[in-house]
Amino acid sequence: MWPESAPTEADRLSYADAEPMPYWLSGPRPEARPALDGKAESDLVVVGGGLTGLWASIQAKQKDPGREVTLIEREWLATGASGRNGGFMSSSLVHGIGNGLTRFPDEVPLLERLGLENLEQIRQTIREHAIDCDLLSPGVIEVAYTPAQATELVDLKEQLENYGHEAELLDAEAVRGEVNSPIFVGGLWHKSGESTVDPVKLCDGLADLAESLGVTIHEETEMTGLEEAGSGVEVRTSSGSIRSGKALLATAAFHSPLRPIRRRVIPVFDYVLVTEPLSESQWETIGWQNRQGLSDSANRFHYFRRTADDRILWGGFDAIYHYGGRVEESYYQREQSFAGLAQRFLTAFPQLEGLRFSHRWGGAIDTCSRFFAFYGTAHRGRVAYAVGHTGLGVGASRFSAGVGLDLLDGISNEVTKLDYTRKKPVPFPPEPLRWSTIQFTRNRLAAADHNNGERGVWLNTLARLGLGFDS
Numbered sequence: 491m492w493p494e495s496a497p498t499e500a501d502r503l504s505y506a507d508a509e510p511m512p513y514w515l516s517g518p519r520p521e522a523r524p525a526l527d528g529k530a531e532s533d534l535v536v537v538g539g540g541l542t543g544l545w546a547s548i549q550a551k552q553k554d555p556g557r558e559v560t561l562i563e564r565e566w567l568a569t570g571a572s573g574r575n576g577g578f579m580s581s582s583l584v585h586g587i588g589n590g591l592t593r594f595p596d597e598v599p600l601l602e603r604l605g606l607e608n609l610e611q612i613r614q615t616i617r618e619h620a621i622d623c624d625l626l627s628p629g630v631i632e633v634a635y636t637p638a639q640a641t642e643l644v645d646l647k648e649q650l651e652n653y654g655h656e657a658e659l660l661d662a663e664a665v666r667g668e669v670n671s672p673i674f675v676g677g678l679w680h681k682s683g684e685s686t687v688d689p690v691k692l693c694d695g696l697a698d699l700a701e702s703l704g705v706t707i708h709e710e711t712e713m714t715g716l717e718e719a720g721s722g723v724e725v726r727t728s729s730g731s732i733r734s735g736k737a738l739l740a741t742a743a744f745h746s747p748l749r750p751i752r753r754r755v756i757p758v759f760d761y762v763l764v765t766e767p768l769s770e771s772q773w774e775t776i777g778w779q780n781r782q783g784l785s786d787s788a789n790r791f792h793y794f795r796r797t798a799d800d801r802i803l804w805g806g807f808d809a810i811y812h813y814g815g816r817v818e819e820s821y822y823q824r825e826q827s828f829a830g831l832a833q834r835f836l837t838a839f840p841q842l843e844g845l846r847f848s849h850r851w852g853g854a855i856d857t858c859s860r861f862f863a864f865y866g867t868a869h870r871g872r873v874a875y876a877v878g879h880t881g882l883g884v885g886a887s888r889f890s891a892g893v894g895l896d897l898l899d900g901i902s903n904e905v906t907k908l909d910y911t912r913k914k915p916v917p918f919p920p921e922p923l924r925w926s927t928i929q930f931t932r933n934r935l936a937a938a939d940h941n942n943g944e945r946g947v948w949l950n951t952l953a954r955l956g957l958g959f960d961s
């Protein structure tokens with residue numbers, strides 16, 4: 491269904507003038523918080539100013555208002571994955587119900603219930619604190635491009651309904667009635683457990699909330715070292731240090747001082763284009779009046795949605811891993827991925843020929859082999875971490891932040907006792923095997939997409955070993 495030919499000059503021209511930065515970060519931002527300069531003390535240091543770190547600092551104060559909480563961010567808040575994503579906010583804590591059933595089937599009923607509660611609590615926080623982040627909850631349509639994908643959606647509907655979700659199957663006519671693309675042959679409208687947001691406005695609102703609760707935030711403050719000191723830890727930073735009772739690491743795809751994280755998290759780069767605003771006549775050719783988020787069920791999948799100011803965000807498909815697993819600024823722009831995205835956008839929406847893209851960017855996803863967050867402690871329980879959300883952390887980050895805090899506080903409850911919390915994903919092999927295994931796996935995923943989704947021997951073997959590669 492996607493063109494086999496190389497992208498054309500017209501495809502490349504469509505994004506040639508696009509700003510090389512995330513659309514979400516291009517709006518007005520609050521003034522940066524001052525960097526830490528010198529020595530400081532705290533009861534808890536949260537490292538990482540994305541959604542996980544922000545939620546962790548808020549919940550730490552809500553649980554114990556007397557505790558001193560300091561959040562440090564190496565760059566600016568929301569400049570990691572939290573400011574680069576599609577803004578799909580799902581209730582799933584396990585990267586989709588099918589993945590959860592493969593990993594921890596006995597725990598899925600509880601995890602699905604907790605996931606729905608978590609999403610509701612995020613919505614409630616947004617309402618209660620009047621966070622202006624364009625929250626909408628019209629659901630997500632998972633579209634099928636092939637009859638085989640449409641058949642899989644029938645099973646998925648049953649799974650979702652078994653675990654308390656609401657979902658509606660759409661035939662070709664019905665899905666095109668919602669969003670008009672000649673390549674859609676069916677769809678499953680997930681009507682519960684899905685919202686969309688502007689993720690940067692959400693982060694900025696959460697940062698204000700954190701500060702109103704008494705959290706100290708330092709931007710441009712990188713943790714450069716972490717060691718035990720006295721009865722707590724010392725967090726060394728680019729221009730000072732913090733003596734703290736405890737530390738929570740919410741550093742996602744970035745380099746970690748902890749080996750259990752380095753073995754299990756790889757940065758996978760995913761790319762996104764956003765169009766100029768569409769005219770009313772252009773929208774008439776597409777419909778999309780209900781503003782659902784859309785994604786597809788291929789191995790190499792796209793996600794797409796309307797923005798509040800009537801552009802289309804179109805991302806996904808490529809999942810690029812660079813040898814050595816570094817997050818480099820230069821990796822945020824990738825010509826080949828943008829050209830492919832532009833070409834496939836016009837295949838999905840040929841009626842929009844001539845529309846140009848205004849923004850193009852990439853982001854590093856903290857992929858682990860089970861595709862959802864994992865947890866642990868280090869330095870005799872004084873440090874905890876919550877990382878590895880893979881491509882579905884906008885909603886789950888709030889839940890993971892709470893789990894990380896519970897581990898740090900030594901709390902035993904229904905969640906900390908779960909295998910979901912106690913077990914860690916299978917590590918990736920070391921380099922150079924890591925790079926070559928991932929390239930081969932990407933190749934096999936592409937082959938499966940060309941072969942009606944049929945996964946061959948390699949992918950089935952990896953699945954049996956609990957190993958996977960996704961974005």
Ligand SMILES: Cc1cc2nc3c(=O)[nH]c(=O)nc-3n(C[C@H](O)[C@H](O)[C@H](O)COP(=O)(O)OP(=O)(O)OC[C@H]3O[C@@H](n4cnc5c(N)ncnc54)[C@H](O)[C@@H]3O)c2cc1C
Pocket residue numbers: 537538539540541542543562563564565566567568569570571572573574575576577578579580711712713714740741742743744745760761762793805852853854855877879880881882883884885886887
């Ligand atoms: C292109 C793209 C599209 C995505 N689309 C979606 C989507 O639509 N829906 C969804 O649910 N998920 C999506 N995701 C995933 C989602 O964005 C993440 O799971 C989520 O934002 C995780 O937040 P986080 O706080 O854990 O990570 P991040 O936002 O990456 O935050 C980690 C922060 O830690 C900081 N940091 C790292 N090391 C240090 C250090 N040593 N000292 C100080 N600070 C440090 C980093 O600078 C960074 O700001 C997408 C991700 C990408 C990249």
